[in-house]
Amino acid sequence: MVEGSTSTLTTDWVVAWLRESARVVSEQRQYLIDLDRAIGDADHGENLDRGFTAVVKKLDDGDHPATPGAVLKLAAMTLMSSVGGAAGPLYGTALLRAATSLGDTELIGPNEVAGLLTAARDGIVARGKAESGDKTMVDAWTPAVEAAGTAAMAGASVAEVLAAAANAANAGAAATEPLIARKGRASYLGERSAGHLDPGAVSSGLILQAAVDAAGAQE
Amino acid sequence: MVEGSTSTLTTDWVVAWLRESARVVSEQRQYLIDLDRAIGDADHGENLDRGFTAVVKKLDDGDHPATPGAVLKLAAMTLMSSVGGAAGPLYGTALLRAATSLGDTELIGPNEVAGLLTAARDGIVARGKAESGDKTMVDAWTPAVEAAGTAAMAGASVAEVLAAAANAANAGAAATEPLIARKGRASYLGERSAGHLDPGAVSSGLILQAAVDAAGAQE
Amino acid sequence: MNVGLVIVSHSSKIAEGVCDLAREMAADVPLVAAGGLEDDSGVPLIGTSLEKVLEATSTADQGAGVVLLTDLGSAVMTAEMALEFIDSDQRSRVRLARAALVEGAVAAAVEAQSGADVDAVTRAAEAAIVAL
Amino acid sequence: MNVGLVIVSHSSKIAEGVCDLAREMAADVPLVAAGGLEDDSGVPLIGTSLEKVLEATSTADQGAGVVLLTDLGSAVMTAEMALEFIDSDQRSRVRLARAALVEGAVAAAVEAQSGADVDAVTRAAEAAIVAL
Numbered sequence: 147m148v149e150g151s152t153s154t155l156t157t158d159w160v161v162a163w164l165r166e167s168a169r170v171v172s173e174q175r176q177y178l179i180d181l182d183r184a185i186g187d188a189d190h191g192e193n194l195d196r197g198f199t200a201v202v203k204k205l206d207d208g209d210h211p212a213t214p215g216a217v218l219k220l221a222a223m224t225l226m227s228s229v230g231g232a233a234g235p236l237y238g239t240a241l242l243r244a245a246t247s248l249g250d251t252e253l254i255g256p257n258e259v260a261g262l263l264t265a266a267r268d269g270i271v272a273r274g275k276a277e278s279g280d281k282t283m284v285d286a287w288t289p290a291v292e293a294a295g296t297a298a299m300a301g302a303s304v305a306e307v308l309a310a311a312a313n314a315a316n317a318g319a320a321a322t323e324p325l326i327a328r329k330g331r332a333s334y335l336g337e338r339s340a341g342h343l344d345p346g347a348v349s350s351g352l353i354l355q356a357a358v359d360a361a362g363a364q365e
Numbered sequence: 366m367v368e369g370s371t372s373t374l375t376t377d378w379v380v381a382w383l384r385e386s387a388r389v390v391s392e393q394r395q396y397l398i399d400l401d402r403a404i405g406d407a408d409h410g411e412n413l414d415r416g417f418t419a420v421v422k423k424l425d426d427g428d429h430p431a432t433p434g435a436v437l438k439l440a441a442m443t444l445m446s447s448v449g450g451a452a453g454p455l456y457g458t459a460l461l462r463a464a465t466s467l468g469d470t471e472l473i474g475p476n477e478v479a480g481l482l483t484a485a486r487d488g489i490v491a492r493g494k495a496e497s498g499d500k501t502m503v504d505a506w507t508p509a510v511e512a513a514g515t516a517a518m519a520g521a522s523v524a525e526v527l528a529a530a531a532n533a534a535n536a537g538a539a540a541t542e543p544l545i546a547r548k549g550r551a552s553y554l555g556e557r558s559a560g561h562l563d564p565g566a567v568s569s570g571l572i573l574q575a576a577v578d579a580a581g582a583q584e
Numbered sequence: 585m586n587v588g589l590v591i592v593s594h595s596s597k598i599a600e601g602v603c604d605l606a607r608e609m610a611a612d613v614p615l616v617a618a619g620g621l622e623d624d625s626g627v628p629l630i631g632t633s634l635e636k637v638l639e640a641t642s643t644a645d646q647g648a649g650v651v652l653l654t655d656l657g658s659a660v661m662t663a664e665m666a667l668e669f670i671d672s673d674q675r676s677r678v679r680l681a682r683a684a685l686v687e688g689a690v691a692a693a694v695e696a697q698s699g700a701d702v703d704a705v706t707r708a709a710e711a712a713i714v715a716l
Numbered sequence: 717m718n719v720g721l722v723i724v725s726h727s728s729k730i731a732e733g734v735c736d737l738a739r740e741m742a743a744d745v746p747l748v749a750a751g752g753l754e755d756d757s758g759v760p761l762i763g764t765s766l767e768k769v770l771e772a773t774s775t776a777d778q779g780a781g782v783v784l785l786t787d788l789g790s791a792v793m794t795a796e797m798a799l800e801f802i803d804s805d806q807r808s809r810v811r812l813a814r815a816a817l818v819e820g821a822v823a824a825a826v827e828a829q830s831g832a833d834v835d836a837v838t839r840a841a842e843a844a845i846v847a848l
């Protein structure tokens with residue numbers, strides 16, 4: 147939990163979140179590759195690194211859009227054409243729905259944070275049709291959304307809402323280990339997919355933690 | 366019907382048959398391509414020309430094998446690796462089975478001719494699983510085999526047996542026009558395949574006519 | 585004017601090869617490959633890209649519509665996303681077939697060559713699984 | 717020692733692309749392309765060749781056996797012919813799968829990577845049609 151955090155987030159937070167996601171994904175590239183090697187095709191770290199690097203490049207190239215929603219949309223479009231793997235349409239749809247949930251909003255309070263996370267999760271589910279327990283990134287996002295919603299309802303700050311989401315996502319990711327994959331490439335392995343963490347759930351935890359860190363840095 | 370024909374055929378006839386097949390297929394290349402364009406992929410003439418050219422090249426390269434069966438087997442193997450289309454395994458299997466039916470026989474009489482044609486047809490059916498009326502080369506070969514058998518039983522000469530087979534094959538090929546294809550690429554067209562000759566049935570007529578002409582030239 | 589096909593594959597070789605194969609039986613059908621993607625330096629990678637699918641869909645549509653065929657699950661997701669981005673007047677004539685890629689594409693191309701509409705072409709693609 | 721796969725396609729691009737795609741999830745599985753053929757001058761053509769299939773089958777077999785996957789009907793005929801030419805001791809560990817080529821190959825490769833035998837790998841390929 148971040149103490150003394152600002153009461154609302156702005157476009158700067160979105161930009162910082164995307165940059166921090168790029169940094170952590172690049173740092174954890176090999177770890178995500180290794181996770182994906184066990185139950186997939188060993189490219190999740192490479193895919194996300196390529197995608198977020200492209201996003202950062204877009205942010206660096208001249209002025210980024212003014213509103214949080216517009217920046218999220220730019221990132222979504224970039225991910226969808228550069229990630230290459232399943233994570234491309236999934237994170238792309240997540241950010242696009244988050245952008246839509248914000249509309250032209252310029253100031254993001256606790257309820258907007260919970261709302262954009264919910265929209266993102268709903269986008270992932272709409273796109274990939276996975277249910278909880280299918281050993282996918284949904285198993286990180288659904289507890290994250292629930293924790294964020296509870297925190298927002300209880301009057302938490304934006305930083306607290308984000309922290310609740312990230313913690314729940316990381317716990318959800320850890321809990322994918324014993325599961326048998328029922329969606330995505332890992333489902334080809336059937337029962338052999340048990341005993342491994344889901345790479346997308348782990349990267350979701352990293353990205354939500356990046357949102358926390360970006361909010362902390364904004365203070 | 367060829368008058369005054371020899372009473373038995375030899376390896377020379379097999380070689381002459383293959384060379385004459387190559388000549389006529391090359392001459393009719395464009396016609397076979399056009400037939401295949403209507404209900405297939407416009408390559409039947411090209412496929413057979415390439416395949417029989419390769420066979421002739423094998424025959425030209427040094428000494429060919431001594432027995433009729435061994436020459437047929439050489440031709441079969443060559444067609445199977447050079448024709449490329451369905452006609453490759455089909456004619457390849459036909460000649461291979463014909464070779465097997467001859468064994469080490471050196472002199473081919475009327476019964477052996479009927480026998481090798483039957484073996485060839487059975488090979489085509491075993492390979493392609495088409496029935497009569499499916500608008501394939503089987504619709505040329507089955508009447509050919511029946512006519513050859515009838516002629517051989519009636520005491521006809523080898524030339525007469527071959528002529529009966531070729532005439533029946535050509536009639537069978539002509540009769541494919543109204544049929545709806547149920548095997549091979551033309552079956553993708555469903556009812557639109559009606560109103561066109563089957564290319565493989567037509568080429569089968571040409572190849573059996575080449576057998577007649579080769580026997581005539583042997584006298 | 586024939587319905588066009590877009591072949592969405594993780595591999596540019598597969599996408600191009602399927603177009604080559606289908607073209608043999610469908611000379612007048614717009615067949616467009618949307619396979620693989622490239623990294624920053626243009627190195628070909630295995631994967632799918634929304635941008636490629638959108639471009640291919642607009643190239644393949646000559647007014648009669650387009651049927652998209654895909655390989656693995658993530659290609660399906662990319663294609664479904666593309667459907668959401670296509671503007672509404674084109675959207676009504678674009679379909680995503682649930683078909684075996686190679687087998688479905690050949691069957692669909694033959695159907696399209698005959699002048700069939702997008703729904704019939706989609707059905708031909710989807711029936712090709714069953715006919716295997 | 718894993719079961720190997722031979723990808724028999726009319727197009728060399730499809731055969732190679734399918735191997736590329738399957739290799740991503742099956743690093744230890746021998747994946748061999750038997751696609752297309754060449755004319756006398758080495759120009760690539762659409763079609764299948766017995767010679768290529770036989771060579772690929774012997775390359776892919778490291779002792780655990782081989783599963784062949786094919787695209788269109790004439791590729792099936794070439795593959796069935798190849799089965800007749802394989803010598804009898806190898807023949808008992810070679811299978812021809814009735815599967816959607818791309819989808820079946822990926823599923824079969826993953827199964828082979830796990831050390832499954834030829835029959836299990838064949839079943840995985842054939843089940844992939846249903847799972848489409």
Ligand SMILES: Nc1ncnc2c1ncn2[C@@H]1O[C@H](COP(=O)(O)OP(=O)(O)O)[C@@H](O)[C@H]1O
Nearest residue numbers: 190231232233274276282283329330345346658
């Ligand atoms: N249908 C789906 N629904 C939700 N998440 C999915 C689905 N398919 C795959 N994923 C997620 O995507 C991750 C793999 O991403 P990535 O490696 O980039 O894609 P690919 O499998 O195409 O190589 C998985 O670990 C999983 O979390």
Ligand SMILES: Nc1ncnc2c1ncn2[C@@H]1O[C@H](COP(=O)(O)OP(=O)(O)O)[C@@H](O)[C@H]1O
Nearest residue numbers: 409450451452493495501502548549564565790
């Ligand atoms: N299953 C089959 N049984 C018998 N003959 C067949 C079969 N499939 C195709 N044919 C024959 O093959 C001919 C086409 O040969 P070709 O053009 O060389 O092959 P492809 O269709 O592979 O291009 C058809 O006209 C038909 O006579």
Ligand SMILES: [Mg+2]
Nearest residue numbers: 186187189190
């Ligand atoms: Mg992956």
Ligand SMILES: [Mg+2]
Nearest residue numbers: 187189231232
């Ligand atoms: Mg991948």
Ligand SMILES: [Mg+2]
Nearest residue numbers: 405406408409
């Ligand atoms: Mg043809």
Ligand SMILES: [Mg+2]
Nearest residue numbers: 406408450451
């Ligand atoms: Mg052909």
